Amino acid sequence: MRERLTGRQAEIVDAARELLEAGGPEAVTMRAIAESLGIQAPSLYKHFPDKEALESALVAAGFVEQAEAFVAASRSRNPLTALARAYRSWATAHPHLYLLMTSRPLERDRLPEGVEAAAAAPIVKACGGDADRARAAWAFAHGMTSLELADRFPPDADLDAAWRSGIDALRAPHATQPRSTT
Amino acid sequence: MRERLTGRQAEIVDAARELLEAGGPEAVTMRAIAESLGIQAPSLYKHFPDKEALESALVAAGFVEQAEAFVAASRSRNPLTALARAYRSWATAHPHLYLLMTSRPLERDRLPEGVEAAAAAPIVKACGGDADRARAAWAFAHGMTSLELADRFPPDADLDAAWRSGIDALRAPHATQPRSTT
DNA sequence: GTCTATATTGTGATAGAC
DNA sequence: GTCTATCACAATATAGAC
Numbered sequence: 001m002r003e004r005l006t007g008r009q010a011e012i013v014d015a016a017r018e019l020l021e022a023g024g025p026e027a028v029t030m031r032a033i034a035e036s037l038g039i040q041a042p043s044l045y046k047h048f049p050d051k052e053a054l055e056s057a058l059v060a061a062g063f064v065e066q067a068e069a070f071v072a073a074s075r076s077r078n079p080l081t082a083l084a085r086a087y088r089s090w091a092t093a094h095p096h097l098y099l100l101m102t103s104r105p106l107e108r109d110r111l112p113e114g115v116e117a118a119a120a121a122p123i124v125k126a127c128g129g130d131a132d133r134a135r136a137a138w139a140f141a142h143g144m145t146s147l148e149l150a151d152r153f154p155p156d157a158d159l160d161a162a163w164r165s166g167i168d169a170l171r172a173p174h175a176t177q178p179r180s181t182t
Numbered sequence: 183m184r185e186r187l188t189g190r191q192a193e194i195v196d197a198a199r200e201l202l203e204a205g206g207p208e209a210v211t212m213r214a215i216a217e218s219l220g221i222q223a224p225s226l227y228k229h230f231p232d233k234e235a236l237e238s239a240l241v242a243a244g245f246v247e248q249a250e251a252f253v254a255a256s257r258s259r260n261p262l263t264a265l266a267r268a269y270r271s272w273a274t275a276h277p278h279l280y281l282l283m284t285s286r287p288l289e290r291d292r293l294p295e296g297v298e299a300a301a302a303a304p305i306v307k308a309c310g311g312d313a314d315r316a317r318a319a320w321a322f323a324h325g326m327t328s329l330e331l332a333d334r335f336p337p338d339a340d341l342d343a344a345w346r347s348g349i350d351a352l353r354a355p356h357a358t359q360p361r362s363t364t
Numbered sequence: 365g366t367c368t369a370t371a372t373t374g375t376g377a378t379a380g381a382c
Numbered sequence: 383g384t385c386t387a388t389c390a391c392a393a394t395a396t397a398g399a400c
Contacts, residue, residue, distance in 0.1 A: 008365090029392085029393065029394085030393085030394065030395085031392090031393085031394095039365090039366065039367090040366070040367060040368080041394085041395090042366085042367080042368085042395075042396075042397095043365065043366050043367075045394095045395070045396085046365055046366080047365090050394080050395080051394070051395095102328075102329070102332065102334060103285070103328075103332050103334075104332055104333075104334075105332065105333040105334065106334060116336075130347070131339075131340075132340060132343040132344045132346070132347040133344075133347045133351075135335065135339055135341075135344035135347075136322065136326075136344050136345075136347040136348030136351065137348075138325070138329075139322055139325030139326040139329060139344065139348065140318065140321055140322040140325055140348065141325070142325040142328070142329060143320070143321030143322055143323070143324040143325030143326075143328070144318075144321040144325075146284075146285075146324070146325070146328060147284070147320075147321060147324060150284065150285050150286055150287060151286075151287040152284060152285075152286075152287065152288060153317065154298075157313075157317055158313075158314060159317075161314040162314045162315075162317035162318050162321065163318075164314070165312070165314040165315045165317075165318040166318030166319075166321065166322065166352070169315075169318065169351045169352045170348070170351045170352075190383090211374085211375070211376085212375085212376065212377085213374095213375085213376095221383085221384065221385090222384070222385060222386080223376085223377090224377075224378075224379095224384085224385080224386085224387095225383065225384050225385075227376095227377070227378080228383055228384075229383085232376080232377080233376070233377095
């Protein structure tokens with residue numbers, strides 16, 4: 001879906017998103033979407049060629065929202081901490097959409113131009129333009145987030161403390177330390 | 183599956199694991215497992231109460247293998263770097279089992295005692311016993327790994343450099359820096 | 365743009381005979 | 383412990399009428 005959505009397409013995407021957020025990916029069936037709209041499942045194929053196209057539209061919407069939240073956070077006095085908080089809280093508010101966006105390859109050809117970059121830019125900026133450090137920071141945030149969403153941490157883990165520890169470590173370029181060679 | 187596996191159970195788990203590693207989770211059907219063993223699907227239910235019990239046995243085997251690899255790595259001169267390499271390479275060698283182990287809640291009641299702790303211990307040790315820092319390091323490693331397995335990094339990303347950047351940041355307790363308050 | 369009818373394929377699981 | 387037979391679902395997608 002590189003083009004703008006028609007009115008009916010937008011309605012379908014909205015219905016799909018409500019199902020996704022309420023019941024997870026397995027709740028998003030063509031039948032269920034159609035039922036939400038009061039039509040029959042085969043009718044959806046007049047608006048989207050297949051289910052994947054619909055999912056790409058969901059992912060695109062997620063990036064747009066993330067970009068907004070991240071840009072706002074990056075204006076904070078402490079951008080890295082604020083970004084981490086925004087990252088975690090957006091994902092926690094939309095866990096199933098977050099997983100849809102991160103757990104499989106991005107179909108970049110089916111996304112509107114620039115949406116991925118718009119969400120990533122505030123993170124790179126907060127890392128002083130260091131792309132490698134920004135990817136490390138993203139990986140840390142994604143790791144914390146996905147393990148929390150999957151309920152994979154031990155029950156006694158202090159997640160706030162783990163976030164703080166990681167953010168503190170990643171914040172500044174440190175004085176050089178014994179460095180790995182490969 | 184808290185008890186030790188019988189011979190036939192072990193054969194079934196081996197067959198399931200081969201299917202998993204070769205074809206991903208959707209290849210692991212009761213029918214396919216049975217076919218690998220030359221029996222019919224319903225016969226499997228004489229050995230395992232349901233599919234979940236079988237999956238727990240797979241996860242347990244994964245933890246045992248990880249523990250071995252991590253203990254060996256932690257004896258290196260540079261434990262954190264060696265552990266990171268071991269983590270990434272074990273996951274890359276067994277991507278579907280790794281995902282099975284990390285992307286949903288652990289059924290700790292169905293796992294043999296201590297297997298989770300055995301895999302985690304070398305990481306905690308490499309972080310000087312700091313559990314929060316260890317969880318941050320785990321999250322970083324899991325984030326890098328899962329994003330790589332999901333093919334979610336942009337095509338031009340230098341993953342080795344991102345790993346290095348994160349490891350360097352997480353390595354030492356730094357001199358105190360401006361610290362986040364919450 | 366919507367409908368009905370249907371193809372096709374798949375799943376985990378149970379009953380009951382041997 | 384294995385079999386056959388079968389239940390009870392569920393999914394995406396297409397053809398063709400209106």
